[in-house]
Amino acid sequence: MTSLLPKSGAPLEHYVSTAPFDPLSVEAMTEAQTKVYQASQLRLMWWKFKRHKLALVSLFFLAALYAMITIVEFLAPYNLHTRNVDYIHAPPQRVHLFDKGEFVGPFVYGRTLTLDMDNLRRIYTDDTNRVEKLRFLCSGDKYRFWGLVEGSFHLVCPAESGQLFLLGSDRLGRDVLSRILYGARISLTIGLLGVTMSFVLGIVIGGIAGYRGGTFDLITQRVIEVLQSIPSIPLWMALAAIMPVTWSPILIYIGITVILGMLDWTGLARAVRSKLLALREEDYVLAAQLMGASGSRVIGRHLIPGFMSHLIATATMSIPGMILGETALSFLGLGLRPPMTSWGILLTEARSVSVIAFYPWLLLPTIPVIFVILAFNFLGDGLRDAADPYK
Template identity: 60%
Template sequence: MTDTTSTPATRSTSQHFVSREPWDPYVADKLTPEQEKYYMAGQWKLMWWRFRRHRPAVISAAFLALMYLSIVICEWIAPYDLHTRHAKYIFAPPQGVHLFHDGKFMGPFVYGLKIGRDMDTLQRVYQPDHSQPQKLRFFCSGERYEFWGLVEGTFHFVCPPENGSFFLLGTDRLGRDMLSRIVYAARISLTIGIIGIVLSFTLALVLGGLAGYYGGWVDLVVQRVTEILKSFPHLPLWLALSAALPVTWSPLLIYFGITLILALLDWPSLGRAVRSKLLSLREEDYALAAQMMGAKPARIIGRHLLPGFMSHLIASATLSIPSMILAETALSFLGLGLRPPITSWGVLLNEATDINVVAVNWWLMFPVVPVILVILAYQFMGDGMRDAADPYA
């Protein structure tokens, strides 16, 4: 007869095995909420998370956003109109903004300018008149303007004092306020890069996409055109094409002509990147499946192939914008780009080509400051976007 009595140790062991839950093979691989959020995120969200960790790129993007916001409301920011002349204040130096006068707080104000004459050089000499503090006006009614050439207005963020002057960055040879001209010139210099990259981006996607998808003679023709364009030195070609623009054209046609020239010479590098990527992606299973289902080439390229590396293209396009801004600035500086009455940063720098003028009136070089800041901001933001678009980051 078998003894069914069990010892306490045996009973506890048997109860332990009986009460134990079945082993779940997925318990060890269960994701935390943070991990699940990461692994379920889309491509653009991952790019945004990586981009946010690049502090210089984020700061640069914020700076560029402010710059492009300023071109929308430049009439409100500029204290004077673009073409307003102050014949009394030719080559006036920058006026500093002060807060205290004789130890008392007065708020933002400037000192008036006393005008004299250097009898040795016969040049005007300006001295601040410390006996006449002139308070600045904010959110005020000032010079009349046409907002974007459509609506008349007089509102300004800052206005010169009553019966006084306010030249924060000095004036030029005609007595025009340099700050106002730099603010207005940003509208031209910044938009020419955006419009140019849109045209260049479109050409690169169309021609590079056709060459990469079809191959054969289409690829051969596009590649030869690309090599011919890249074989020419860019600066002499820019100069030749810009000089060929008729002088009888209106300023608006000159603007779009320069933009088109920059776009036509910039697309080959981006087009090659599109072509090489499509050559590899067109053999993927999803592309072949779409082709077998009867999808047209335009749909396959636009809906299946291009989105796979669009992040890389956007980063590359961001790095191309500063080259267009620099190209326009260089052409206008040499007198072969935009011409007055259109005002860009390059046009303003063209007025500072005389070394004697610059040595005496150094504030004429101020337009180079926004050019440097914008180029650096685009470079930092482009580096951040390129790192964020890297799938192996």
């Protein structure tokens, strides 16, 4: 083979390339081409992700939701446990701006209560002579911010001598809107914590199985097949039912999170295993092994980062399943328990057909569940497309 290095004492022309000029070389690139050429992998992914409009909107929507749950106490008109016994099963109120042709500002009309003895129902009618102006950035119900700091500052409050039920009230006279906002904190965080646990388990178990192979890989695949063959809901119910009734709400929350995380790692583990089976034969892996790198370092520093974007997209799409799992368990009475509140617990108020027929606003907690599930699915689609090098 002829040496590519110039001979000793060769003239300077030997060091200069005599190949024809490449029009796509860095010097010949336009400003836009140079920008793409010099961009990092994350920046390229972001440019591709922005073209997915639904995913971009979903990202901002979910970011707003997760920012909202940090200040739920400020946003909710009432405390989580505030009861208004004079307004049991009150329907949603409409916000008005004009009263008898005159601009008043945001307000609701007062209500009068009558009893329907034939159907055993409470009938609420608007009293147009009672204008109850809403108060903003006001002092209202007392609360403990994140259970730590006493406070009473709210974004919106009812009139001094009035009530405000924008989404109605439940059987105990509690504001449905406030309870939906408080429930978002539990339902949204339980998905993130569960996915974090399944993410770690999937990467560790799938990584070892794909890199080492052998007996560990064989046992892991059989365990994954057994877990995936069992219907999810009955398995969740069985594990949730064995939790002692004496556990505190915090322990129940941790237990539900562990159950959801422990049963959701199988799909991610298989994806990691299949990738590592293909990548472990690459030259850079052999080079790392020859330099004395341990198996954990090869997996963590050389193999996993190569397809981390795909793992993030996969994890994002598994969060909706966690939220639905918690909602289903709580709705069936096997999940979280009062005084904790989640969207699933709120839906237990609407178990009866007669309740839904008379008080349909008790089904309103399903709306945020639907929107959050759709947003996570759109976000996962966008991340998957952005991480795909062939798109």
